[in-house]
Amino acid sequence: MSTLIANIGELVTNEPAPGRDGGPLGIVRDAAVLIEHGRVAWVCRAADAPAATAAAPHRTVATGGSAHGAPAVRDGSMNSDATRGTSEVEVVDAGGRAVIPGFVDSHTHLVFGGDRADEFSARMAGRRYEAGGIRSTVAATRAASDDELGARLAGFVGELHAQGTTTFEVKSGYGLSVADEARLVRLAGEVTDEVTFLGAHVVPAEYADAPDAYVDLVVGEMLTACAPHARWVDAFCERGAFTPEQSRRVLEAGAAAGLGIRLHGNQLGEGDGVRLAVELSAASVDHCTYLSAADIAALATSATVATLLPGVEFSTRQPYPDARRLLDAGVTVALASDCNPGSSFTSSMPFCIAVAVRDMGMTPAEAVWASTAGGAAALRRTDVGAIRPGARADLALLDAPSHVHLAYRPGVPLVARVWKEGEVIA
Ligand code: NIG
Ligand code: FE
Numbered sequence: 001m002s003t004l005i006a007n008i009g010e011l012v013t014n015e016p017a018p019g020r021d022g023g024p025l026g027i028v029r030d031a032a033v034l035i036e037h038g039r040v041a042w043v044c045r046a047a048d049a050p051a052a053t054a055a056a057p058h059r060t061v062a063t064g065g066s067a068h069g070a071p072a073v074r075d076g077s078m079n080s081d082a083t084r085g086t087s088e089v090e091v092v093d094a095g096g097r098a099v100i101p102g103f104v105d106s107h108t109h110l111v112f113g114g115d116r117a118d119e120f121s122a123r124m125a126g127r128r129y130e131a132g133g134i135r136s137t138v139a140a141t142r143a144a145s146d147d148e149l150g151a152r153l154a155g156f157v158g159e160l161h162a163q164g165t166t167t168f169e170v171k172s173g174y175g176l177s178v179a180d181e182a183r184l185v186r187l188a189g190e191v192t193d194e195v196t197f198l199g200a201h202v203v204p205a206e207y208a209d210a211p212d213a214y215v216d217l218v219v220g221e222m223l224t225a226c227a228p229h230a231r232w233v234d235a236f237c238e239r240g241a242f243t244p245e246q247s248r249r250v251l252e253a254g255a256a257a258g259l260g261i262r263l264h265g266n267q268l269g270e271g272d273g274v275r276l277a278v279e280l281s282a283a284s285v286d287h288c289t290y291l292s293a294a295d296i297a298a299l300a301t302s303a304t305v306a307t308l309l310p311g312v313e314f315s316t317r318q319p320y321p322d323a324r325r326l327l328d329a330g331v332t333v334a335l336a337s338d339c340n341p342g343s344s345f346t347s348s349m350p351f352c353i354a355v356a357v358r359d360m361g362m363t364p365a366e367a368v369w370a371s372t373a374g375g376a377a378a379l380r381r382t383d384v385g386a387i388r389p390g391a392r393a394d395l396a397l398l399d400a401p402s403h404v405h406l407a408y409r410p411g412v413p414l415v416a417r418v419w420k421e422g423e424v425i426a
Contacts, residue, residue, distance in 0.1 A: 103165025104375025114140030173198030324361030
């Protein structure tokens with residue numbers, strides 16, 4: 001069975017080409033997309049839909065009401081029952097609305113127990129965010145069974161899908177013992193291929209007086225237990241967590257075990273995180289809230305993506321990172337949720353887009369690109385984050401005429417339907 005999404009008012013492809021607008025968004029107006037075997041087969045203007053598809057037997061599916069007023073017209077031009085032996089085509093009428101690539105959320109911490117609502121309330125009453133809060137989630141995570149953690153994780157995956165996210169990374173980092181980190185990467189691997197080993201999240205309480213001995217454990221037995229289940233290694237390079245030297249040890253050991261490098265850096269103050277990430281050719285350095293001119297120059301000439309996490313500054317009342325400065329310098333910027341119970345308990349990429357546009361100097365087009373193609377770049381993926389022939393058929397139909405509405409209508413659930421590998425998941 002193939003799926004033809006017809007009557008798309010605005011199709012964001014992230015593939016600029018002659019005749020398309022929206023700069024890097026590569027927008028096609030009055031478009032149609034054909035999905036076959038979980039991949040995008042073709043993208044074109046509706047009027048140019050290949051005759052072969054028009055001749056195939058099909059059934060038409062309407063997609064429900066259209067809040068912005070475009071008529072939900074059924075497209076009769078695809079109707080024909082003349083051709084026998086052609087596989088059936090399901091025609092989905094987008095009703096003139098916008099379709100974008102599924103979001104690629106390249107930074108989450110979704111395997112954990114408990115929550116930290118009290119800590120959030122205290123922060124909103126004036127207390128500062130500190131890395132040490134991670135330890136309370138470590139205690140709750142260690143106390144939870146695999147079934148409890150897995151059920152919680154499945155719930156978050158449902159949230160992600162419902163909000164248009166079709167690719168997501170998940171980090172460990174709330175276990176911080178060999179056995180607990182190993183079960184977190186294993187559980188993460190049940191829901192995504194993008195698993196990150198973050199044994200170097202914070203020094204656990206039992207090693208408080210011997211942080212280097214904890215790093216020995218991370219680069220030794222813990223890495224050996226976790227590397228087979230992970231694609232990436234990460235470290236939290238920050239005051240209150242790990243020094244640049246400790247972070248370097250962890251990242252180099254992870255790379256030697258075959259893992260790609262990503263890094264939490266420059267979240268709570270200026271430091272050496274960005275420099276280290278660029279030097280080690282990390283795929284991404286995440287947070288980038290406090291950057292020097294030298295950090296920006298280093299990023300601009302590197303292949304390292306700067307991943308910004310607006311939910312963190314929202315929920316910790318820190319200043320937002322200056323996305324405008326990074327973009328103007330030519331840095332590749334991604335947006336991600338950083339969904340975790342401490343610094344950013346949102347799973348919503350539309351929320352991150354709205355904040356990035358309102359408070360970080362991004363245009364709606366830049367924020368949508370950063371949440372799709374930017375996330376794919378941060379994960380070094382070429383099969384997701386764009387709607388082009390051969391790409392994985394991951395798409396989100398918006399209940400809106402344009403991608404701009406994701407920022408223009410904050411807090412409104414605009415994701416109407418989501419396809420992942422050609423299957424409807426929400
Ligand atoms: O990305 N910065 C480090 N780790 C998480 C926060 C984790 C927590 O507070 O539990 C982050 O913000
Ligand atoms: Fe994080």
